[in-house]
Amino acid sequence: MEKSMFFIGIGPPHPLEKKIQRIKEEFRQKHGIEGAFRSKAHITLQMPFNLSVNSEKDFIHELKKILIKQKPIELKLNDFGKFEPRVIFIKVDENEELDLLQKSVERFMKRFQVFNGTHKNNGFTPHITVAFRDLKKPTFHKIWDDVKNRTFKENFLADSITVFKHNGKSWDVFEEIKLDPQ
Incomplete structure (x- = not known):
């Protein structure tokens, strides 16, 4: 049975996404890292999972059903954080x-036999990754020293949920589900 890899997230609006992209570009130019370019800026609600190609349409249909009454959420980004020694990110305020939306998605995923919602029991730490994967310890510390005192403050209205699909090299938008503004 053929399977594809997906994840579910919330993407910032285009102007903010471009601002975050410039930070990733800064790290690429200064340090030669590119891992964060494999996907658009996002807050992960459900980490990568495999899904049968035959289940894709049903999956999207059922996900839309659980999101039908979900209201947009005002989110605040606040400076930088880290998961030492491999990830640097922009923090999302509590x-x-x-949190309730993520738990709802996690419960939904169990219906599709996906159980990795809180990887290694680390819980849900919403963030937008700006450097990871190809980030080695010495580079991690250089970048962290550069950003640990840097200010980054932005707000945005999360008015859609995005399902991303892996194309073999990077992540593409597979489906964008608009949230109910009422």
Whole structure:
């Protein structure tokens, strides 16, 4: 049975995405790292999972059903954080609505036999990754020293959920599900 890899996230609006892209570009130019370019800027709600090609349409249909009454969520980005020694990210302020949305997605995923919602029991730490994968320890520390005191403050209205699909090299938008503004 043929399978594809997906993940579910929330992407910032285009102007903010471009601002985050410039940070990734800065790291690529200064340090030669490119791992964060494999996907658009996003907050992960469900980490990567495999899904049968035959189940894709049903999956999207059922996901839309659980999101039908989900209201957009105001999110605040606030400076930089890290998962030492391999990930540097933009922090998302604590948000009860976002936590409830993630738990709802996690419960939904169990219906499709996906159980990795809180990888290694680390819980849900919403963030937007700006450097990872090809980030080695010495480079990690150089970048962290550069950003640990840097200010990054932005707000945005999360008014859609995006399902990303892996194309073999990077992640493409597979389906964007608009949230109910009512």
